[in-house]
Amino acid sequence: MNRHRLTAFALPLLLVAGCATPPPPVTRADMPAGQRFAGRLETAEVNASEAVRRVADFEQVVAREEAAVTYALGTRRPAATSTTSAAEAAALVLAPAFTAIGDYGHVLDHAATGQPLSTRPGQPGADLAKAAEQGLAAVQAAAGVTVAPEIRTAGLAGIAALSDIAETLAMRGSEPGLQALTQEAAPHLNAVVELLRQVLGAGQGQAVRGAVRANRSQLNAAHDRLLVAARTSNRDPVVRYGLYRSIAALRDNDPVQGSIGAVVTVLETMRDAHTALAADPNSADAANKVAAFDHAVQTLGEIAGVQQQAQE
Template identity: 50%
Template sequence: MVPRRALVLLLPLLVMGCAGRGERAAPAPLALRFGAALEAADPSADALVTRVDEFERMVLREDAAIAFAEGGRKAGPARLHPPLAGAAEAAGRVLMPAFTALGDYGHGLAQLADGEPVEPRSGPSGAQLARAAEDGLLAVRQASGTSVPEAVRRAGLEGIMALSDLSDGMAAAGRNASLNATIAEAAPHVTAVAALLRAVIGAETGQGTRGAIQARREGLDAQQTRFLGAVAADRRLGVAERYAIYRGVAAMRDDDPAQGSFGALVEVLASLEAAHAALATRSADAETKVAAFEAAVAQLGAMAEASRRN
């Protein structure tokens, strides 16, 4: 039996191995490819949310540092506090259990498509994941003011629970589990979870968590601009000191991962929905849609790997 997450690593190696022998590798079943890609999206999404959270905390520290520097003697003694949690961490408390549920479904689907017995899940139950996401939605509302419509919230939480528990249903059914029936059963839940995550992230740049982080970043940009103006006007500072301060501010602005990371997640959600719908309806363009989803997940993985190196 192929262990959890191993399919993500094995599929490319199997293709390369066959090609190396001069044989044409048979394409993996679309549902197997889709399930493997869906499972691979889970750790990549977690890594990107963690990276954005780290950046947002740095923004908060920078904001406090500039306020202290501009205050001069009036600022009083420095009081250091633990870094504050922000909008990205709150969003992660919804995204992480949701992607775990999607990954559970993807893992079971890949095993079923590969003709293997489906393993029961070993992690939190679907109900536990849904409760964690529900708590996360409260944190999102407090941190960024993002309020998810009640119908979207309810359907999304039900979808998280259902998708995670589908693997157990596949395992219990054994050889009687039907691939097509499983995909059809999952279809409304995949759509609901994607809608929930889009509402939390923000479908567009200025919406949801993306909008809150953008507003915070724009506020810091304005503060940094004023600070650089004060630095330029302070003749007590030498050229080298002003240069170092400017370079530090510019480097931080260039390091902003938020919009690109959340944009990649929104793209994954869109291609996920399209690919799963194509599988559910067995449409003629299912191959194209699944390939697009694989490409979006690969891009997400590349960004996650880059974030780990930073």
């Protein structure tokens, strides 16, 4: 099913020369909470994808490093259970899920700004849900993570529903406002968030976070054994110094420190802000929770190395 973006036209304001001055620019802080939230959904999609991609890329570095250390120590490397790393597998679930969230964000932005609802070009929801389902199989193979059936079913259905929400509304012939739209979408968004939390790990040491951390612990232990071997077999301090510094630099450049946890924080603050908007988009609670989500998205962007548009 092909999608076409619907363009909203607005009549320009006619200003009498010399009688009106241009209004000051609107900063993000001046925007209504619903509009701020909708705009940040697409940014969250970009930042989360980049954060997990960087972790997955470093997983390849870790695999090569493990092979090198194994060769140097003359030990046998455990057989890999999957050719895909835990972070790579997680990305296969996150990509379609965040695409669906971004699709919903596009519709929500139109509702928040009073524009006619429209879709953004992309895959239909059923295709995104199928891609996420394949990603879940990859996560199970790579990290041994099995999502509870009820969470899996609701999450996959939520991905399809969020992505297709504009078409669903169009078939009904309805154009709900911001609060009604968030209330309708809330069960779907909550289900997708819970699915991703189960995949990534709500806490340290759980799910994909746990698998990635275990990988790092194994590599750190191997590095420690290599340093001990170098200290006992090589009397040249310059060689030992160089080895130590190279290992320290590798650990310093590891993007996993906080990356996946920051994605989970974005998901949780997203859910909380959306719930507050559904209750009352004009409340102080909604404004505060949207601000917390905004901050979480910016923090994730900094961790992921994504260039953020300056906001006041």
